[in-house]
Amino acid sequence: MKKILLVDTKYKEGGPKTVHQNILNSYLSKKYEIKEIGLNDSVLHFNPIKGIKFVLAYWKLINAEHADVALVRGLQYIGFLMVLAAKLSNVKKTIVCVHGSDWDVPERTFRKIILKYIIEPLEIRMADSIFTVCQAEQKIVKPLKLAKKRANKGVIYNTFPNININKITSGKLRKELSIPENKIIVISVGRVVIRKGHQYIIETLKNFKDSVFVFVIVGSGDYLHHYEEQCKEEIAERRLFLLDNRTDVYELLKDSDIFLFPTLNENHSMALLEAINMHCTAIVTNVGGNTETIIDGETGIVIRPKNTADIVRALYRMKDKDVRKIYCNEAFRYAKEKFSIMNTLGKLEELF
Template structure:
């Protein structure tokens, strides 16, 4: 078993460097328009939401919007990358959950330099922004719901419902998350805009093999990209791999990402006696070389919004095996671009792996269809265009 231990401050699944290399402005830079502030809880975790913001922010500025990012918690590997791309980042130095001074620091900032629109990302940023903006009559607030957050507590749901009247618009990453906003948070459908996440599309499927490629020659390669945490379902995938008879199908699985489940997953692979069939390679700044040299992408999450990992795998021409949860069915067309299976079902996952492993023609067909689907519906340029349309509409209606 090959294991790469994470470096400090690399809690997510990939770093910012590859993303910035792939990000291309979708239009000529225009004269700066009204100021838009993105308020985010933190940029310390390199996860899907944080990577999405890092990719998207330069495009919004190139489109002419005076975008600033405000992070409640200082630091993080993405801040330098954002500033390098010309995106101003303001750190508010939230020390702990009892640091109520954050309310006054944010209010002072917005009183001195008020934005035209406030767009929040992640739960705590959404709560604070609505309170301060309402208190100071600052600007309309957009709350961006990136995922279903199935484990959200009743208290958090109640707080969200109470603050709904202080929310100008909600942005949902998919129809499944929009439905949760309607039913759980009781948000009016007229206040919700569905804007799919998009990714920078790789120009070529040819890339050099990763330097530390751990897969033995002749093995069918599965790759799983994601934070190593319970909701991502890596334990379920390990159980599925144990069910595959090596005499029938010889597969090797590469796990990309870091998280607090790493040691538990290593121990589980040893317990299941499959440690010679898996590798944990840690955070990778550029996942595409790994994807280009894999055969199948697998994600066994308990819940998802729009998974950037799935979009990247499809853009790399891989067939996808994913759980039928959240926004996954809106991305992966079952039987056309991949296979959808029930969550927390190792046997169904194993059956899907066996199905694709035995059919290289089917894998190639699904991979091509997936790449075409991402290029058509999930480009980062299209997402940026819809952000700009939303901001323009809000300013017109004020």
């Protein structure tokens, strides 16, 4: 039986953790010995001593397992260090899964230039196989053309959760926050950071005064204090609720009506798939893999990034319960088929 290592930093919650759990809980765990390894995430800041210590720590972890395959979540600097550790170890094959890249963010700082034109190309070149989780990333990450011959395996999407919604508790969110049934809950789940477009949710709250809509922000991050400082009135009026990190996300999503995702860059979002699974109607920005999950006007509404007016128009459109029902049903059907286990993990298995 082949031994597969899922190599990453440790996460308490979020998309990366969910992706690993999906693999560990899938049919693959019956065919392969699969083990998740990693250390707590740390800020390295290009410090060479910290970088060397990081590589040595992962090299020891990987070597101790005597595995056949190391599946590393990359790209970026920490991804590079993990791939380097895998290549120096006794593992037979190193596969890189691109969940994010410094090419996603249009910055021209010296650090970004080093990452985009030196670090990530080296990481890509070291990989025995490499794939992205959305088609958009194949176009965005220019150094993919530097991959070894036939090493770039194209796109392998994240797997649709396919959780039985009937087994998820109903009414928890509305009861906890005392939200009446006639209110429309707009939810955002994930890291509360600037790249997720939260400034445009704040602008929407300030400019969109329809009292039937209630906004719920689930997650933590360095942008959260902006809600606390700028939205005191909305919080006092119970139009906005800040819930921090939660372990009962499916219950919260099941009670919600609209999943608002104004992110400025994205790959293939697990948070979006989870929302679709719980029959939330989605409003997403036209970036990255979002439009590979949501078809505008068919399975949800696609808006321009950094555009509060588009968010407001989409919310008014979603006020109609029948419209929401059509979109969420179509999104569920589309995602369940396109991102099925065989269309995702089945393709991943071919790389093992």
